[in-house]
Amino acid sequence: MQTVTLLVEGMSCGHCVNSVEGAVNKLGVSSKVDLSGGSVTVDFNESKVSLDAIKKAIEDQGYDVV
Amino acid sequence: MQTVTLLVEGMSCGHCVNSVEGAVNKLGVSSKVDLSGGSVTVDFNESKVSLDAIKKAIEDQGYDVV
DSSP states (O other): OEEEEEEEEOOOSHHHHHHHHHHHHTTTOEEEEETTTTEEEEEEOTTTSOHHHHHHHHHHTTOEEO | OEEEEEEEEOOOSHHHHHHHHHHHHTTTOEEEEETTTTEEEEEEOTTTSOHHHHHHHHHHTTOEEO
């Protein structure tokens, strides 16, 4: 397992939190959004899902991973 | 028909727009959110729905009508 905190721009409200967490969850990855800090911390098994795939899932929701 | 523009606090993103417009739409009221201006303009038939009911629908989504 690996824990990575990504900086994500554009998350502004609880709906955004749900969008990001839901998208990441679909990959079987647990996550925690820090809305005020603009970050998403993900716990994932790198043998099952890549960090790039997680970043893409977040970006596909309309947010920028910086 | 009556057109009223309400000032609404707390709308921050497209999800919020969808929440507010969706809630108002359920009352049979068409609406347009101005996200940057923080306002919602509603067109409604005052013989069918009250302005108070519209305000309540917005507030029930978690926003403040000021």
